Structures are given as structure tokens and as C-alpha cells.
Amino acid sequence: QVQLVESGGGLVQAGGSLRLSCAASGRTVSSYAMGWFRQAPGKERECVSAITLSGGRTYYRDSVKGRLIISRDNGKNTMYLQMNSLKPEDTAVYYCAAKKVANWDRTLYTRDSGYDYWGQGTQVTVSS
Numbered sequence: 001q002v003q004l005v006e007s008g009g010g011l012v013q014a015g016g017s018l019r020l021s022c023a024a025s026g027r028t029v030s031s032y033a034m035g036w037f038r039q040a041p042g043k044e045r046e047c048v049s050a051i052t053l054s055g056g057r058t059y060y061r062d063s064v065k066g067r068l069i070i071s072r073d074n075g076k077n078t079m080y081l082q083m084n085s086l087k088p089e090d091t092a093v094y095y096c097a098a099k100k101v102a103n104w105d106r107t108l109y110t111r112d113s114g115y116d117y118w119g120q121g122t123q124v125t126v127s128s
Contacts, residue, residue: 001117003026004117004118004119008122009094010123011125014087022034023077024078024079029074031053031103032099033108034098035051035096035097036070039093039121048068048094049081052108053103068084086124086126087126095119096119099116
């Protein structure tokens with residue numbers, strides 16, 4: 001089993017930047033595909049970005065393309081989400097998630113039902 005802990009959220013003005021981190025413990029994340037999700041009040045949870053276990057392929061939802069960058073450091077058991085040019089509509093609780101996959105798996109998992117493990121979430125608030 002793997003435990004995930006997000007950090008790096010906070011309050012930022014529109015146009016600002018934040019860097020979220022997702023630290024894993026219990027198992028090495030090198031066997032896991034991973035993703036970032038967010039949920040705003042009154043809305044469904046949505047996939048913001050996803051990354052394959054090797055980091056060779058990435059996914060971004062259209063509304064964040066060009067502003068967010070997902071990355072992972074398997075040696076540090078950590079995934080990151082660099083968030084630039086933030087907008088008020090980015091305000092949400094951000095969650096990281098992990099899915100155990102085979103080492104040949106290059107799938108990008110973008111549905112929350114596909115993930116096995118979740119962090120507790122970190123709040124991101126963007127003021128206008």
C-alpha cells in the first residue's frame with residue numbers, strides 16, 4: 001500500500017504561481033501511474049493532469065494546458081504540479097492519486113475510478 005501526502009497549496013493572486021508536491025511512502029512510486037485531480041465546491045472531481053509511471057507521457061485538461069506542468073521524481077518518490085498564470089477558476093482542493101500498473105504500462109489514467117490511492121488534498125485559492 002502507498003500513502004500520499006500533498007503540500008504546497010495556499011492563497012495566491014491571479015497570475016501567480018504555486019508548486020504542489022505529492023510525497024509517497026510505503027511503496028516506491030516507480031510502479032505507479034499518477035495524476036492530479038481537483039474538486040471545486042459544488043462541482044465534480046476532475047482530472048487536471050496525469051503522468052505515466054516512467055514520466056514519458058503526460059496529459060493536461062484543456063483549461064490548464066500551457067499553464068500547468070506535471071513531473072515526477074521516482075528517486076524521491078514525489079510527483080509535482082507546477083502551476084503558473086493561475087486563474088480564480090483554478091480554485092479547488094487538489095488531490096494526487098496513484099494506480100499500480102505493470103512496468104510496461106504507458107497508459108494515461110484520467111478517470112478517478114481508475115486510481116487505487118489518494119492523498120488528503122491541499123487547498124488552492126486564487127483571488128481575483
